[in-house]
Amino acid sequence: MTIDLTHAQDTARVLTEALPYIRRFAGKTIVVKYGGNAMKDDTMIASFARDIVLMKLVGMNPVVVHGGGPQIGSHLEKLGKKSEFIQGMRVTDEETMDVVEMMLGGLVNKAVVAALNQQGGRAVGLTGKDGGLIRARRMRLDGHDLGQVGEVERIDPRVVTHLEAGGFIPVIAPVGVGEHGEAYNINADVAAGKLAAVLQAEKIIFLTNAPGVLSKRNEILTGLTVPQVEGLIADGTISGGMVPKVRYALDAVNSGVKSAHIIDGRLEHSVLLELFTDQGIGTLIKG
Numbered sequence: 001m002t003i004d005l006t007h008a009q010d011t012a013r014v015l016t017e018a019l020p021y022i023r024r025f026a027g028k029t030i031v032v033k034y035g036g037n038a039m040k041d042d043t044m045i046a047s048f049a050r051d052i053v054l055m056k057l058v059g060m061n062p063v064v065v066h067g068g069g070p071q072i073g074s075h076l077e078k079l080g081k082k083s084e085f086i087q088g089m090r091v092t093d094e095e096t097m098d099v100v101e102m103m104l105g106g107l108v109n110k111a112v113v114a115a116l117n118q119q120g121g122r123a124v125g126l127t128g129k130d131g132g133l134i135r136a137r138r139m140r141l142d143g144h145d146l147g148q149v150g151e152v153e154r155i156d157p158r159v160v161t162h163l164e165a166g167g168f169i170p171v172i173a174p175v176g177v178g179e180h181g182e183a184y185n186i187n188a189d190v191a192a193g194k195l196a197a198v199l200q201a202e203k204i205i206f207l208t209n210a211p212g213v214l215s216k217r218n219e220i221l222t223g224l225t226v227p228q229v230e231g232l233i234a235d236g237t238i239s240g241g242m243v244p245k246v247r248y249a250l251d252a253v254n255s256g257v258k259s260a261h262i263i264d265g266r267l268e269h270s271v272l273l274e275l276f277t278d279q280g281i282g283t284l285i286k287g
């Protein structure tokens with residue numbers, strides 16, 4: 001048998017280049033928010049899963065929080081139910097909440113768990129109800145009734161740290177639990193940002209369906225600060241689902257998370273490109 005020496009040496013070079021990053025992040029918690037738009041097909045989910053399992057194998061502690069907006073939307077459509085959105089949030093009546101909990105905690109969560117385990121990981125799926133992880137209350141928005149849309153009241157991370165210590169990869173659906181055991185629909189970016197802060201994570205990475213935070217001329221904006229972000233929201237450059245992402249990325253870094261990154265989850269190996277290269281990719285947000 002002959003081996004292609006040049007190719008083998010390229011592979012060896014790539015591995016040694018990753019070494020300082022592997023050393024730097026060993027034992028560190030990295031929260032990865034996996035957006036519903038970046039999990040459109042099985043190939044994308046499998047590629048994401050390979051990156052996360054590799055992180056775990058080289059000694060990092062990835063914690064996955066996932067969304068599922070498109071998946072919830074298409075199921076509601078099948079049921080003939082229309083959603084109303086107020087400031088980017090889905091008005092969630094009781095029937096809609098059941099669908100949200102079934103889709104996020106059920107189908108979407110288990111698809112991510114199964115993909116990670118298929119790649120040799122040991123993933124465990126949870127919702128915010130498990131272990132009292134995400135305690136929530138009804139979100140108040142002046143003059144609007146959003147139903148079961150919740151805001152995070154507090155996070156009890158013990159179930160996550162136990163899983164991490166046991167070598168498992170926690171996979172969290174952003175369903176919160178209220179004081180009477182009722183379920184709340186929580187934006188996954190908010191849940192991920194708050195969890196990263198409580199865990200004092202090294203990094204939070206948001207995987208979405210855009211190359212980063214884009215300017216009006218479609219350039220990737222990076223190194224964003226609080227006043228810049230508020231300006232970009234006020235002038236409409238940042239809108240819809242990007243608003244909670246940048247707000248809670250900032251919230252996380254201002255609460256002790258070292259850096260936040262908004263990157264393109266549709267790009268193969270985007271997580272590894274972010275972790276293992278000097279320049280990284282997408283939008284960087286620092287405290």
Ligand SMILES: Nc1ncnc2c1ncn2[C@@H]1O[C@H](COP(=O)(O)OP(=O)(O)OP(=O)(O)O)[C@@H](O)[C@H]1O
Pocket residue numbers: 034035036037038066067068069070188189207208209210212213214215237238239240241242243
């Ligand atoms: N300035 C901006 N730069 C990039 N994307 C933007 C900007 N402003 C608004 N967006 C929109 O934000 C969307 C990403 O947020 P969205 O909530 O749709 O996805 P997600 O958070 O990745 O998935 P999920 O909500 O399922 O977790 C982009 O697809 C884009 O349409």
Ligand SMILES: [Mg+2]
Pocket residue numbers: 035067069189241
């Ligand atoms: Mg979103």
